[in-house]
Each structure stands twice: as structure tokens, then as C-alpha cells.
Amino acid sequence: xxxxxxxxxxxxxxxxxxxxxxxxxxxxxxxxxxxxxxxxxxxxxxxxxxxxxxxxxxxxxxxxxxxxxxxxxxxxxxxxxxxxxxxxxxxxxxxxxxxxxxxxxxxxxxxxxxxxxxxxxxxxxxxxxxxxxxxxxxxxxxxxxxxxxxxxxxxxxxxxxxxxxxxxxxxxxxxxxxxxxxxxxxxxxxxxxxxxxxxxxxxxxxxxxxxxxxxxxxxxxxxxxxxxxxxxxxxxxxxxxxxxxxxxxxxxxxxxxxxxxxxxxxx
Amino acid sequence: xxxxxxxxxxxxxxxxxxxxxxxxxxxxxxxxxxxxxxxxxxxxxxxxxxxxxxxxxxxxxxxxxxxxxxxxxxxxxxxxxxxxxxxxxxxxxxxxxxxxxxxxxxxxxxxxxxxxxxxxxxxxxxxxxxxxxxxxxxxxxxxxxxxxxxxxxxxxxxxxxxxxxxxxxxxxxxxxxxxxxxxxxxxxxxxxxxxxxxxxxxxxxxxxxxxxxxxxxxxxxxxxxxxxxxxxxxxxxxxxxxxxxxxxxxxxxxxxxxxxxxxxxxxxxxxxxxxxxxxxxxxxxxxxxxxxxxxxxxxxxxxxxxxxxxxxxxxxxxxxxxxxxxxxxxxxxxxxxxxxxxxxxxx
Numbered sequence: 230x231x232x233x234x235x236x237x238x239x240x241x242x243x244x245x246x247x248x249x250x251x252x253x254x255x256x257x258x259x260x261x262x263x264x265x266x267x268x269x270x271x272x273x274x275x276x277x278x279x280x281x282x283x284x285x286x287x288x289x290x291x292x293x294x295x296x297x298x299x300x301x302x303x304x305x306x307x308x309x310x311x312x313x314x315x316x317x318x319x320x321x322x323x324x325x326x327x328x329x330x331x332x333x334x335x336x337x338x339x340x341x342x343x344x345x346x347x348x349x350x351x352x353x354x355x356x357x358x359x360x361x362x363x364x365x366x367x368x369x370x371x372x373x374x375x376x377x378x379x380x381x382x383x384x385x386x387x388x389x390x391x392x393x394x395x396x397x398x399x400x401x402x403x404x405x406x407x408x409x410x411x412x413x414x415x416x417x418x419x420x421x422x423x424x425x426x427x428x429x430x431x432x433x434x435x436x437x438x439x440x441x442x443x444x445x446x447x448x449x450x451x452x453x454x455x456x457x458x459x460x461x462x463x464x465x466x467x468x469x470x471x472x473x474x475x476x477x478x479x480x481x482x483x484x485x486x487x488x489x490x491x492x493x494x495x496x
Numbered sequence: 497x498x499x500x501x502x503x504x505x506x507x508x509x510x511x512x513x514x515x516x517x518x519x520x521x522x523x524x525x526x527x528x529x530x531x532x533x534x535x536x537x538x539x540x541x542x543x544x545x546x547x548x549x550x551x552x553x554x555x556x557x558x559x560x561x562x563x564x565x566x567x568x569x570x571x572x573x574x575x576x577x578x579x580x581x582x583x584x585x586x587x588x589x590x591x592x593x594x595x596x597x598x599x600x601x602x603x604x605x606x607x608x609x610x611x612x613x614x615x616x617x618x619x620x621x622x623x624x625x626x627x628x629x630x631x632x633x634x635x636x637x638x639x640x641x642x643x644x645x646x647x648x649x650x651x652x653x654x655x656x657x658x659x660x661x662x663x664x665x666x667x668x669x670x671x672x673x674x675x676x677x678x679x680x681x682x683x684x685x686x687x688x689x690x691x692x693x694x695x696x697x698x699x700x701x702x703x704x705x706x707x708x709x710x711x712x713x714x715x716x717x718x719x720x721x722x723x724x725x726x727x728x729x730x731x732x733x734x735x736x737x738x739x740x741x742x743x744x745x746x747x748x749x750x751x752x753x754x755x756x757x758x759x760x761x762x763x764x765x766x767x768x769x770x771x772x773x774x775x776x777x778x779x780x781x782x783x784x785x786x787x788x789x790x791x792x793x794x795x796x797x798x799x800x801x802x803x804x805x806x807x808x809x810x811x812x813x814x815x816x817x818x819x820x821x822x823x824x825x826x827x828x829x830x831x832x833x834x835x836x837x838x839x840x841x842x843x
Contacts, residue, residue, distance in 0.1 A: 295691060321693035333688040335681040337748075341811055346681045349693045351674055356702050359673030360666070366674055374811050391810045413692050 248273040248417050248448040249294065249325075254303030254313075256289060256472075263289045264300070265472035271417065271450055276443040278463035278480075279452045282493055285469040287452045288330055291419050294450075295327040296320035307417070322349075324416030328423055330452075332402040334409075336395025340386065343394045343405050344377035345370070347412035380408045384438060400431040407438065418442075420451040424458060436462055456480070468493060499646050506649030507721075508762065513656035514718040515738075515761040519745070519753035520667045521710035522738050527747035527806070528676055529703045530683030531594070532603035535610035536711060536738055541730035542585055543578035543712025544719035548630040550574040551720065561625040571636035575659075575716040582712025583705045590701040597686055597696075610732045618727050629726025636720055652721050659717055663710060664750070670706070671750055677809070679703055680748070733785065737761060740792045746802030755803055760791070 249271035256264040264286045271277050279287045292298040294305055296317035305313040312320050321327075335343050345351075351373050352358055353366025381387040384404050389397065394405055403423055410418050423439070424432050432455075439462050443449060453459050459466060460480050467477040470492040476483055483489050497505075518540055525531040533539075545563075553568040555561070569577070593605045617624050624630060641651045670676055678699060681689045686696045719725045741760040746752020768784050795802060 297687065297691065316695075317687075317690045318693050318695045321691055326693075327691050329688065329691075333685050335684040335688065337684055337806065338677065338681055339809060342677055342681075342809060345674070346677050346689070347692050349678075353674035354678055355675055356670070356706065359670050359675040362669055363672070370674055391808065393808065409692070 246272055248307065249450075250304075250306040251290065251294065252304040252306065254290065254293060254305065255301045256286075256293060256298065257301050262472050264293065264303075266303075267469065267472065267474050269467045269474050269477055271448060272465065273448050274446045275464040276439060276449045276451060276462055278459040278466040279450060279469065280454070280456070280459055280466055280493065281469035281475070284471075286472040287469050288421050289472075290469070291327060291421050291450065291452055294320070295325060295419055297327070321413070324414075325419065326410045326413045326415035326417070327419035328403075328406045328410055328421055330421040330425065332399060332406065334394035334397070334402045334405055336393065338394055339391050340381070340394050340397070340405055341374065341377055341390040343409050344380060344412045345373050347409045348373045348376075349413070377408075377412060380411060384408055400427040400435070403427055403435060404438075407435070411442075416448065418447060418449045420449060420453075422452050422454070424453065424455065432458070502646050503649050506646070506653050508766065509653045510649075510656050510721045511718070512758060512762055513653075513660045514714045514721075515741070515757040516660055516754050517663050517717065518711055518714035518738055519741050519757040519761075520663060520750060521707040521714065522742055523747065523750065523753040524667065524670065524703055524710070525707035526739070527742055527749070527753070528671060528683065529679040529700060530599070530686075531700055531704055531707075532599055532606070533704070533707065534603050534607040534732075534735055535589070535613070537730045537732065537734040538610045538613050539582045539585065539708045539711035540715035540718075541613075541725070541727075543582050543715030544725040544729075545624050545630070545715075546578040546581040546712070547574040547716040547719050548633045548725055549624075550577050551634045551636075552630065552632070561628065561630055562622055563624050563630060564622065568634075574720075575713060578712045578716040579709040582715075583709035586705040586708025587701065589708075590704045594697060594700050594704060607732065610735065614727055614730065614732065627727060629724060629729070631724040633719055633723045633725070635723065656717055656721075659713070663713065667710075667750060736792075737765075737788065740788050742802075743792055743795050743800075744802055746804035746806065748806030749802070749804050752802050752804035752806075759803075760788070764788070764791070 247270040251270070252268050254264050254267045255262070267286065267290055279290065281287050289298065293300050293313075296312070296315050296319065299314050303313060304311055307323055307325060310323065312323060312325070335346065338346065348354075351366070352369035353361075358366055378387060378390065381390055384407075386401065386404060386408070389401065394402065397405065407418075407420070407423060420439075424435055427435060436458060439449070439451070443462065443464070451459075451463065463480070465478060466480055466483055468475045468483060468489050475492055476486050476489050518536075521539075522533065522536055525533045525536075549563050549565055550567050550569045551574050552563070552566055554566040555563050589606070589609060593602055593609070595602050618627050620626070635648065635652070636655070637651070638648065641648050678689070678694060682694070682696050682699060690696050715725075737760065741756030742753055743756070744760050745754065745756020764787070765784070768780065768787075771780065773780065
């Protein structure tokens with residue numbers, strides 16, 4: 230078996246309805262517990278919100294799931310495989326793609342290239358493939374380009390295809406990041422504050438896209454501060470505070486939860 | 497043209513060819529992939545030394561210079577071995593140096609490795625003859641072409657030219673491929689690329705090895721022309737000459753690398769030879785390096801893309817990807833597309 234391929238521990242029995250299971254996750258920096266025993270499930274085909282006050286550990290949990298950080302303890306299951314502690318590229322190859330809290334476009338690549346680069350397995354994406362010449366990879370590249378254009382059309386950004394991504398506005402960069410994630414054909418898309426710094430009009434546009442993707446059956450996890458957005462987009466919500474999960478459920482039920490109200494919904 | 501000028505011209509062209517290969521190598525590593533290889537000159541030196549020891553023949557106790565693993569191999573085997581050695585050294589260095597997410601660490605370690613390597617070669621005379629370096633390195637095909645200086649000089653220009661063409665084919669295939677797009681993405685944001693499933697450490701190692709092998713080839717080309725190589729030729733500061741060339745010419749652009757090689761390593765370096773001598777010994781060289789420093793600062797400040805900036809890769813028209821109506825007719829319409837476009841432009 231490939232050393233990069235994580236294996237499932239025999240003791241785990243993941244629920245098939247869940248795309249991801251986070252079990253007793255911990256991350257400590259010295260004495261500071263950034264994540265302190267967080268456990269929750271991400272249902273398949275739904276958009277799950279991850280909310281909580283600043284410093285609750287939401288983005289850190291997202292990074293731990295994506296493999297960008299390694300937990301000190303705990304388990305992350307994806308389709309029965311324990312992916313906890315796997316490096317980011319392995320987690321991504323298993324289908325978990327993330328976007329970033331701060332814009333992370335490839336600034337000196339065009340918008341179209343930003344999307345095309347997400348197709349990792351395309352012909353010509355290796356040294357050997359490159360040496361085999363244009364004839365070897367041209368058809369695959371054309372196919373990838375056409376796929377990227379379809380996505381650009383859906384997100385109404387085709388007119389900016391040949392613009393450098395670094396020249397785009399903050400909101401456009403967010404859209405490019407989401408499209409880039411989609412080009413990788415993820416099983417789970419992790420969105421870290423995808424609406425941060427985006428103007429109100431474009432927020433609504435991005436929300437519409439997220440709802441469309443959710444309704445299309447894509448599993449997503451979104452860290453978000455704006456509760457109206459969470460209300461409109463998310464099927465269910467996980468509330469975190471001080472590295473722990475306070476509660477989970479729909480926004481309607483969470484509004485009745487005194488602990489959640491005290492920790493986050495008020496103040 | 498007098499014989500002296502002919503030979504001078506041939507020498508300039510061989511140097512230009514060798515520098516072009518070296519600049520393409522560094523362009524692959526730094527310009528395309530963002531790997532700050534501050535030990536670049538070390539790889540050129542390795543190529544030169546390996547070529548030398550595999551053409552000089554075995555080192556004997558009676559010979560005036562000592563070195564390791566001597567042999568007398570026919571062309572082009574020494575050049576190929578030089579490339580293998582350059583690639584191998586790159587791989588070994590990559591194992592513990594390449595950290596795409598920590599470019600500061602990477603750059604500093606490479607600089608230190610370059611300094612240590614120079615010290616080791618100078619102090620361990622059994623390796624490559626210490627300070628004196630290696631001399632009387634045989635020239636390829638000298639017995640067939642003849643030892644007449646001008647005739648052989650032009651032959652070597654042709655040999656260098658052929659090597660440059662072959663190198664360009666390799667470099668062009670890489671830089672025009674989807675792999676290069678991945679490498680440029682790695683340069684722009686390695687963490688984001690890793691989150692798309694690309695093992696950036698592996699990819700940066702690959703391009704580092706390719707660049708190291710080509711750098712070694714440039715050393716091989718040069719050493720068999722000048723027939724001598726010593727540690728003075730690969731002082732750590734020499735690395736920065738190549739960086740100046742890449743930045744002035746245009747990082748990320750093969751043509752820019754050629755222009756940088758011609759302007760910085762050719763015109764700028766050679767031009768200073770024609771200045772009248774002044775001041776104490778070594779003052780002109782010091783001023784030359786100060787001039788290079790100012791040149792790199794000026795370009796980074798006013799023209800960071802260099803004289804021939806990296807080319808924007810476009811892929812023709814979008815199938816159905818025309819701009820929204822409000823962009824094409826320049827009028828503001830209260831349509832969904834219009835409101836989206838306006839919001840995108842504002843944000």
C-alpha cells in the first residue's frame with residue numbers, strides 16, 4: 230500500500246451519511262489549547278456552518294481537517310479512513326479541498342490558469358509529461374480549459390479569464406478560489422470565511438452560488454461570522470467556543486440554546 | 497579581423513553560451529518556481545570539476561595536481577557525468593534544504609552550503625587540488641580539429657551553440673508545459689497549491705534537480721574551453737551575478753534570461769574592462785560589484801518584471817465566455833448580469 234494513503238483504524242465505524250467525522254480533536258501550542266476535544270459530524274451533501282466567537286478554533290479545525298496543521302490528538306474520518314495527521318496534499322487527493330481565510334490566488338497566473346492548475350492529474354503536469362511535448366498534453370489541456378470556461382460562465386467571470394488573478398478585486402478573488410476548488414472536483418469543500426471583506430452585493434451573489442452548489446449535492450463546511458448568511462445558506466451549524474463544540478443543529482434550534490446564546494448569539 | 501579579435505569574439509560567444517545555459521537553469525529554479533538557490537554557482541562548479549577529472553585521466557603521485565576519481569573519458573561522457581553529478585548534488589541538498597513554505601530558511605542554508613563547499617575544496621587539497629584548482633584540462637576533439645587557436649575557438653563556438661540549442665529544447669518543453677504552470681503556482685503560493693493535492697516538496701525537488709543538472713552542464717561547457725578551473729571562479733558572490741542577470745533580463749521568461757546573460761554577464765562585465773585603470777588594485781572590481789548591486793536595486797524598484805517580463809499565458813476566446821452585456825455596450829443596465837458586474841467592479 231502507498232505510504233501516502235491513510236488507512237482506517239479497525240476501531241472506527243463511520244456513519245455512511247456523514248462525509249466527515251471529527252472525533253475528540255485536540256491541538257495545543259504549549260499550554261494554550263487552540264482546539265480542545267472538538268467532536269462533530271459533517272453530513273454528506275449538505276452545507277454545514279462552523280460559527281463561534283473569535284478565537285473559538287473554527288479556522289484551526291478547518292486547517293486540521295485539511296492537513297495544513299497536525300493535531301496533537303484526535304481522529305478525523307473521511308469515508309471510514311482516518312486522515313488525521315495526513316499532509317495537506319494527501320488530504321486534498323482524497324477529495325477534501327479548502328479555501329483560505331485570506332485570498333490565496335496564484336497572483337501571476339491568469340484567472341483561467343488558476344482554475345486549470347487545480348486539475349492535478351492532467352497530462353503534462355509532470356516533468357516526464359512536459360518532456361513528451363505539446364502533442365502529448367494538448368488535448369488534455371484543451372479539455373481542462375473548456376471545463377474551466379464552463380465554470381467561469383456559471384460564475385459570470387469568463388470576461389476576466391485572461392486577467393492576472395492578482396489584479397482582481399477581493400470579491401473576485403474569492404470567487405476564483407471557490408471555482409478553483411470546484412475544478413479539483415472535491416468530495417468536501419472547506420470554505421474559510423469565503424465572504425470576508427466582500428461587499429454586500431457580491432456577498433449575495435456568492436451566497437447564491439453556495440446555495441446552488443449545496444442544492445447540487447456538494448458537501449461543504451463554511452466558517453462564517455455573519456449569522457444571516459449562515460441562516461440562508463447552511464443546513465446545519467456547529468457552534469464552537471474556546472476550542473470546544475458548544476452545540477450543533479439548525480440555526481432555529483440553536484437560537485433556543487441558552488449556552489449558545491450566552492457564548493455567541495448575544496454580545 | 498585580426499586573430500586576437502577573432503579569438504576574443506569566440507571566447508565571448510562561448511561564455512555567452514555557457515551563461516545562457518546557466519541563466520536558463522536559474523530561471524527554472526527561481527524565475528519559474530521561486531526556489532531561491534543562493535548556492536547556484538556551486539552546481540556550475542561541480543559540473544566543471546567533474547568534467548575536469550573525467551578528462552584529465554587518473555591522478556598519479558608524480559602529477560603536479562591531485563584530485564579524486566580521475567579518468568580519461570571521451571566526449572560527451574564527461575559532460576553527461578557532470579549533469580548527473582549536478583543533479584545528484586541538487587537532490588541531496590533538496591532532501592534537507594527545500595522547504596517551499598520557508599523560503600528564508602531555504603535561501604540562507606543554500607548560501608551557507610555554498611560558502612562551506614568553497615572552504616572544503618580549498619582546505620582539502622586531495623579533492624580538487626585546493627586553491628590552485630585544476631589546469632591543463634583536455635579539450636574535446638582537439639586532435640581532430642587541430643590545436644590552432646582560432647580554428648579550434650570557432651569549432652568550440654559551434655559545439656557550444658549546439659549545446660545551447662539542445663538545452664533550449666528541454667527548457668522550452670518545460671516552460672511551455674502544464675508542469676510549468678504548476679511550478680509558477682508553487683512560486684506564487686505553495687500552500688494553496690499543496691491544498692489542491694500537489695506535493696510541492698517533490699515538485700520543487702524535481703525542478704531543483706533539473707536546474708542543478710543544467711547548471712553543471714554550463715560549467716562543463718566552460719571548463720573545457722578555458723582548460724582550467726579554480727575556487728576563485730566560483731566565489732559565492734558569483735551566484736548573485738546570475739541573479740542580477742535574471743532580474744534585469746526578466747525572471748520567468750527564457751528570452752529574458754538570454755538578454756540578462758548578454759547584458760549583465762556580457763556587456764556590463766566586459767564593458768568595465770575597457771575603463772581606464774584607476775585607484776588601488778581591486779578598486780575597479782569593487783566598483784563593479786557595487787554597480788551590480790545598484791542595478792539589481794534599480795530593477796527591483798522600477799522594473800521588477802525585468803526588460804522582458806514574464807509572458808501572460810492566454811488560451812484564446814472563451815467558448816460562450818463573452819463579457820456580460822453591461823460590459824460590452826458600456827451602459828449600465830439593471831439586469832442580473834449588470835448588477836453582478838457592477839458589484840464585481842466595485843468590490
